[in-house]
Amino acid sequence: MRFRKLRSTTGDAKVEIQMTPMLDMIFQLLIFFILTFKPVTDEGQFGVNMSALPGGSVALPTIVPGMGSQDDTMPQDIQFNPPYRIRLVAGPGGDLAPGGVVMGDHPLAGLDQLQTELRAIVGGFADDFEVVIEADPSLRYAYLIQAVNTISHVGITKINFGAPPPPQP
């Protein structure tokens, strides 16, 4: 009898859980995550495949990328259209010089004109064309990426980087 009574009283008693330490911890965690929170930054990339040419090459110097191609084999050099040479001339401070975009031998007003000209040349067959960018070593990297971006807008995916010709005395 006594046993039963005891059981019934403990069953009725309210079990109190100490919430305060748990709340403390939860708020600490929350504050930690709020303070370390950083929104995901948007980053994209231009994929480049740059196998070094075996035996070297006169036309294309050391760095030879072919964008977008994920082919593990040798780079394909045989093509019908010779690559278009686009030269980026650096002005003082590493900026693009006025008239510093030169396609072949024709100086252009800027990257916008380059896009228009390339679009007119390429037509709908952008896959058949290849472009070699020859940038001055002192040029800022941002202009190179702008040029790659402009050429990619036209649809050309084969973009190579070439060494610029030696400076004229």
Place this chain on the structure above:
Amino acid sequence: MSHGGGASSAGVEVNLIPMIDIVIQLITFFLMLVNFDEANQDERVRLPVADLAKPTAMDVEEMLIWNLNDDGRVKVLGEPIDVDDNAFRQAVAREAAAAERSMKKAGREPKTVAGRPQLWTTIMIRADRDVEYAKVQHLIKICQDYGFYKFALRATPERK
């Protein structure tokens, strides 16, 4: 005695359960948004802007990120080293040796082109927009010398 004391202490009861629910939901939200990728990203590098550089999934087997800041230094194990410095060349050599070992461990014998093993690692170049092109070119050249041939040039689609 104890009965009476208990009754007096239980004055106003605050219902904490809804608050705990919300707080735990908030924690879960922030926990989900933790980006562990950013451990490799140097925030001081301001990427160039290119609207076509979309964050698409690339078919990358292995990735190595080089953060090149505006004065042409690459962060190697937390220490900035100039690209033209011999220490950087040694770091690339170490990475190349490690990549070759891991390729062999995975049963992939690297092909040899022009006397160099062709490594599967993609070199992700996060170069500052103000760095000289010559530095980027030199970095690529050194990596090529040790057999890396897959590269990706990082850019951001929007101006920050």
